[in-house]
Amino acid sequence: MEPRDLSDVWVLVPVFNEAPALGGVLHDLLQVFPNVVCVDDGSSDGSDLVARAHGVAVLRHAINLGQGAALRTGLEFARSEPDASYVVTFDADGQHSVADALAMVEVAMAEDVDVVLGSRTQGRAVDQPRTKALLLKAGLRYARWSSGLELTDTHNGLRVLNRRAFEALELRQRRMAHASELERLIASNKLTWREHPISVTYSEYSMSKGQSNLNAFNVLFDLFAARLDSPS
Amino acid sequence: MIIKVVLVVGAVVGAVWLLRGSRHAGRLAFTRVCSLAFAAAWIVAVLFPGLVTTAANLVGVGRGTDLVIYALVLVVLFSGLSQYRRTRELESQLAELTRALALANRQDGRRREPVEADHV
Numbered sequence: 001m002e003p004r005d006l007s008d009v010w011v012l013v014p015v016f017n018e019a020p021a022l023g024g025v026l027h028d029l030l031q032v033f034p035n036v037v038c039v040d041d042g043s044s045d046g047s048d049l050v051a052r053a054h055g056v057a058v059l060r061h062a063i064n065l066g067q068g069a070a071l072r073t074g075l076e077f078a079r080s081e082p083d084a085s086y087v088v089t090f091d092a093d094g095q096h097s098v099a100d101a102l103a104m105v106e107v108a109m110a111e112d113v114d115v116v117l118g119s120r121t122q123g124r125a126v127d128q129p130r131t132k133a134l135l136l137k138a139g140l141r142y143a144r145w146s147s148g149l150e151l152t153d154t155h156n157g158l159r160v161l162n163r164r165a166f167e168a169l170e171l172r173q174r175r176m177a178h179a180s181e182l183e184r185l186i187a188s189n190k191l192t193w194r195e196h197p198i199s200v201t202y203s204e205y206s207m208s209k210g211q212s213n214l215n216a217f218n219v220l221f222d223l224f225a226a227r228l229d230s231p232s
Numbered sequence: 233m234i235i236k237v238v239l240v241v242g243a244v245v246g247a248v249w250l251l252r253g254s255r256h257a258g259r260l261a262f263t264r265v266c267s268l269a270f271a272a273a274w275i276v277a278v279l280f281p282g283l284v285t286t287a288a289n290l291v292g293v294g295r296g297t298d299l300v301i302y303a304l305v306l307v308v309l310f311s312g313l314s315q316y317r318r319t320r321e322l323e324s325q326l327a328e329l330t331r332a333l334a335l336a337n338r339q340d341g342r343r344r345e346p347v348e349a350d351h352v
Contacts, residue, residue: 039334052339059334065327073331080335174327225320 006033008085009105010078014070016041018092019050021205026054028098029090037077038092039070047092068178072171079167087166091157093205100198104160107196114165114191117151118158118198128202135213146223147183151195155179158198165191176215177222233292239302246310263314270307 011033015022022038029036038051042064051058059073071089078084086108088101096118104116120128120136136155143154155176161169168189173181186193249259277284277300284296293299 048339055340058339060337060339061330061334063326063330065330069327069331073334076331077335077338174323 004106004109006105007035008083009033009035009088010081010084010086011036011088011090011101012071012074012078013038013051013056013090013092014041014067014074015039015043015047015051015092016064016067016070017043017045017047019043019045019047021094022047022050022092023054025090025092025094026051026056029101030054030056032098032102033088035084037074039074039077041065041067041070066174066178067176068171068181069174071178072174075161075166075169075171084166085163087161089157089159089161094203095200096158097199097201100196101158101160104158104196104198107194108160108162111194112162112192113194114162115186115193116160117153117193117195118156119151119153119195120156120198120200121152128200131213132202135216139216139219142220143180143183146180147187149183149187149193151183153195154183156198156200165189173222173226175218175222177219177226180219180223181226235291235293235299235302238291239306242306243309246306247313259314270303273303 011029013022013025013029013036015038018025026036026038036054036056038048038056038058040048040051040058040060042061048058048060057077059077061070061073074089075087078087086105088105090096090101100118104118107113108116136153140151140154143149143151156179159182165186168191169182169185171178171181171185185191249262277296281296284299286296288294288296288299291299293302
């Protein structure tokens, strides 16, 4: 296939204590994407050193703020890069595939759509535990209801945003509720979006690093508290 | 009973005030006035225990002790809520600071010489 110019694409990898997997993930990403920025969210296992050894841009939070905050830092970084036209958000634990990310960027470029969301249900979820599947189904129902978008998946870390999208999205949720917030913001900013099937690998490593199912409660609580907080 | 109305309305009004109020000076003054009033009421209650029961009977509560417990529950609830809110504010200021610092101190690693697998 014709090699595409990806110099205006920044891959944003939020990192919190992912040193064992990060090296491989960055290595794979750099085969395809020239620009990678890691936001190290206060890791204590030397993740930032791994990232620096791979020659990527590293933004380090002095303290752990949460994945939503790390994404926001990365998006602000992208806004300050005049040449950045696209941002790909990519998980550091190795569950996403670079080929999927590339395909999504090509969709965003070809169809001029603001946001491309990776969807596990359209693609393949490898070795997904049953409880996780049930929880995601409930989360999906909530996401559709609260955002009004006809989503087929939610809380997936693989996304492509064009400049219009990452200029517009102001994530206020610092922890995991940022995913629902992002979907709501897509709707309220009237961004165009589509989903793209991806496969996700639930390795032993990513499972051990993954979220506890109970965190779903925290997400709901954060979303509720944010509604009370909002000045409107 | 009067006390039920007082307690429920007090809890709701206080919660809304704490969660939605945005005028910091006003909220601070309110909290201080309440704390002073609470301290004064406590001194009076210690010196004249009979007054507590009289006050309790006035609002339809049998024993003075119960009135004190009801009041304490409200106080604990509100101090918890206001602490929660304060913590959230501090956290978001801390996040802003941390973000600004991270963006200002961008640390780019230098890429090591590519290993032979790199040109596949």
